Amino acid sequence: MTATTVAPARAAQLFHALSDETRLGILEMLRGGERCVCDLQVDLDAAQSRLSFHLRVLKDAGLVTDRKDGRWSHYSIVPEALTEVHDMAVEMQPRKRALSIRSGSCCG
Amino acid sequence: MTATTVAPARAAQLFHALSDETRLGILEMLRGGERCVCDLQVDLDAAQSRLSFHLRVLKDAGLVTDRKDGRWSHYSIVPEALTEVHDMAVEMQPRKRALSIRSGSCCG
DNA sequence: CCGATTCATCAACGTTTGTTGATTGACAAC
């Protein structure tokens, strides 16, 4: 069950993590399954340092996880986080019976 | 029908507009129906200039529209934009049959 | 042990974002 109202700080964090094209590119790549950083580096043509930065943002927001295997870090999507985003979008829709004329409005 | 892949620039713009707590607060207020700026100012305890700034970001992203009525501007949610967000979250989910082991991977 | 590879972290920098207070324009009341 989802909360009635989403915690604004959490929503902002999630949306912020998704508000960058490089990060969206990373997620798009991860849609096909787990990838190591070196993989992403090649396909996204991004400097290693830059990628590391963006992966951290995604990880801090809970959108991805990493798995260490020897020298390699493998990242993959956390589907639950995207479900959160999904739910937020639904919850933000106007309420049914949203009053066009409001009682206590300053400008009637 | 929704596109197979969302335009990244559009997605980034939409998510960016949603990545601020003040703006999320505005949208939450608008869920109940159309509101004038003066209304939002009081309820969100935000300076007029600040509110104007955030309303512009939301408007530029297509998340809200405004209606002028005499001296007042009334803002309301554009539900279609939230549907876009919803769809994006769905489209970002990992593909079914996402391969855990990848063929051309750099680190087999 | 030594060198190479993978990746995270750091410092420095420029850019973007958000805030504040002042100005301006449009409208309404008088």
Place this chain on the structure above:
DNA sequence: GTTGTCAATCAACAAACGTTGATGAATCGG
């Protein structure tokens, strides 16, 4: 007309963000 109100815009500033290149830690191959 003059005055007051609503809201967009502007300039100035501070904070957050993203990029780059360098450094460092861990791992693997020779």
